[in-house]
Amino acid sequence: MIDPTDNNLLIDGRNLTKVFKDFWGRPTVIAVHDLDITVRTGTIMGLLGPNGAGKTTLLKMALGHLYPTSGTLAVFGRSPRDVETKSRLGYLPERTAFYRTLTAEEVLRLFGDILGLPRDETARRTDQLLDMVGLQGARDRRVGGFSHGMGRRLGLAQALLNDPDLLILDEPTAGMDPIGCHEMKSLILTLARRGKTVVMSSHLLADVQDVCDTIMIMYGGTVCQTGPVSELLARKDELEIRAPRVSPKALAEAKAALAREAGVDRVHVSTPTRSLEDYFLEVMRTAHEQKQATAGARMGTGVAAYLQQDVDPKAVLEQLTHSRQAPELPDAPTVDAASIEKLTRAPERQPDKPPTARPDENVDTDYLNRLTKN
Template identity: 55%
Template sequence: NGSGKTTTMKLLLGLLLPTSGEVYVFGRPATDVSKNERIGYLPEESYLYRFLNAEETLDFYGRLFNMPRSVRRQRVADLIEMVGLTWAKKRPLKEYSKGMTRRIGLAQALINDPDLILLDEPTSGLDPIGTREMKDLILRLRDQGKTVVMCSHLLADVQDVCDRIGILYQGELKELGRVDQLLAMRDVTEIRVPRMSPDAEAEVKAVLAKHGLEILSWGNPTTSLEHLFLRIIRESEEHPGLRVHGRGDGHADRN
């Protein structure tokens, strides 16, 4: 908490101005409001009109994007079905649970069919079923070719849905890279059979057979995102000022 996740989101949206540096989205300054037509945003707390129902809520936001009525009606129906609220589409939002509110909030963020989707703590306050449903929706958006940027301190959720992560601590970027690469334990060897020389294979099989064991894999097993996070925090506390700098090629240098 307080590391700068929500602040980063607001900088991307142009709701806050950076004290130094520049922020660009789609090649345009973040302060260019017109670029927000291609962005969907789910804040940590959804600020929706509680006296409207799901259909009215999405129709209202569709009007803000000047969507034609026929397009708007179809989009509203598709999104309500997508987030699993068809059964409650006529109920006012004041009667919605936290999980239902998060789902209609996500639908609202998608009304304009955005290219970039910003999700601030999308699973906050959800029960395990609601959390799983939200993560499945995020994965569906990714599969549709959307760019999804989410921030969360629920590390298991991040590990489940994210391809790349950045770790913020006290306002500084401490790590950046692909999840599978960052979680790989480089000092542990994992073996998968076959693909060994005949002599080596025979020796290994003999040893394993003696102990009643079987080789299942060979490579670099992964640690957990939680373990990686805590290690980076410990390193940061031991070496204040340690930062990561992206190189623009999906990798990062730390210094």
């Protein structure tokens, strides 16, 4: 069990198992099985695994939302359900849900009241967090009009409202575009530099590699591999040499020298490449600097070609309206006035006839006559 006096250990779980049961108490799913986890202060740990690997279940046990069926788990040296423990936690769920009629500022003020923060402290943190997550300009907009990425950033601000020591993020970049993913990862790295400890789950390998220094790979509720990213991804039997471009002669001599040592088949020379994300962001940055942005977004699709040239606005308007005109129809046949009157004349209403009484076959008429005589 974790030592309460050791401030470097935040999460310590031993032999954790979580079994979900049906109404009759029969086990149905073993979500986590005999799992150990240790998280130290100042690290960014990534939980990797396919859907159903047990990542969310493990996070919910660390949050105190679920009890482990067996094993021991301590967060900050205490039970995850302890009030003191919860006051030091921040949580971003996989799906963020807020009152759609509230503004971003009102959402954070509401959660500040729920957390019991003083009003002036909530106002101060609201300003700081909205600025940090890039929502300062949307603080008075209703959350119902937010995009998915804006909702995720507001969720991160809400998770940071109580200034937690440990931040738990469940799929923080799920459903976000490349720019939103880059901003979210930059925020996570910034939080780590400010002393926050982060545990995040994801099935996006590139995101975990970009921000995490420690990873845990899960499958079927168990741990397959865990350790520092640099060690797990290192190819210890290979060496990478980077150098500026040299002449073909110098390159051939260097390759021949390496081939004599390692073998011809094991020496390869190639041009280094960058990640697609870096290239995409560079293109977006260039487009933004050239003001190639639509009126509805800071960065987005390029402006139409005719808007980038000096053209006559009337000519553009005529071109647009001409393209929207309906095609000409063939001449309609002529119709005389009498035919039009006949077609448009309302039909004459027939007078209503009084209903005719009909004897009911199920009634005894003799018995009915005797009753009416008396």
